Amino acid sequence: xxxxxxxxxxxxxxxxxxxxxxxxxxxxxxxxxxxxxxxxxxxxxxxxxxxxxxxxxxxxxxxxxxxxxxxxxxxxxxxxxxxxxxxxxxxxxxxxxxxxxxxx
Numbered sequence: 001x002x003x004x005x006x007x008x009x010x011x012x013x014x015x016x017x018x019x020x021x022x023x024x025x026x027x028x029x030x031x032x033x034x035x036x037x038x039x040x041x042x043x044x045x046x047x048x049x050x051x052x053x054x055x056x057x058x059x060x061x062x063x064x065x066x067x068x069x070x071x072x073x074x075x076x077x078x079x080x081x082x083x084x085x086x087x088x089x090x091x092x093x094x095x096x097x098x099x100x101x102x103x104x
Contacts, residue, residue: 005048009041010069012041015042016034016035016036021078060100064097068097072090
């Protein structure tokens with residue numbers, strides 16, 4: 001169950017990153033509220049997952065899901081640049097996540 005909580009926490013990290021961008025520096029109330037709620041929920045689920053997962057594994061997976069997910073949302077939803085170097089960087093992050101998962 002810890003891995004499920006960790007996965008959801010990572011997805012919520014993507015949500016808060018996206019809504020933080022949309023909040024325009026916390027000047028748009030709706031997006032600001034979603035950002036804060038998703039951040040709190042993400043931290044709570046991360047902490048629950050850490051009851052049984054090692055700190056290094058849980059934190060690395062959580063930040064990796066958020067980083068790669070925000071990268072993909074930036075490209076797909078916000079039209080950010082998908083250069084070969086940026087894509088390679090994301091592939092390397094995912095590779096590291098897979099290795100971390102396999103090692104635990």
